[in-house]
Amino acid sequence: MAPAQTDSNALQAWSQSTTVRGVFHGIIAATNLELQVPEFNATGSGTAFGPALPGGDFQGTLAYDDWSRVRFSGPLDFEIVGGGVVPGATVVNFSLRGQQVATLTAVGIDFGPNVGLVGTFNWN
Secondary structure, three states: OOOOOOOOOOOOOOOEEEEEEEEEEEEOOEEEEEEEEHHHOEEEEEEEEOOOOOEEEEEEEEEEOOHHHHHHOOOEEEEEEEOOOOOOOEEEEEEEOOEEEEEEEEEOOOEOOOOOOEEEEEEO
């Protein structure tokens, strides 16, 4: 699975955003990401394989242009690209068929996930 063809250091200008809650679970060789999007009554989860750190609960912002494309277009690839402009933040890019469709900025994680992990995310 290939990550989105974007510059992970560039800030994407998204037109919409919503508040999310979630958790990163690090288990030896995998990191699980679970998200709740209260505004849209949506939940989902995904797994990225590679060296894992413990992770933890977080709150954050999911920024996007088209919620229907993010939510209903099928499984999304995700890549943990690094810290954000906020200290202690983790940034995750979501892509669909190689095109970035959303960015998650998660804050409040004691031990964030390893940067560079790539996985697949599915909405329930």
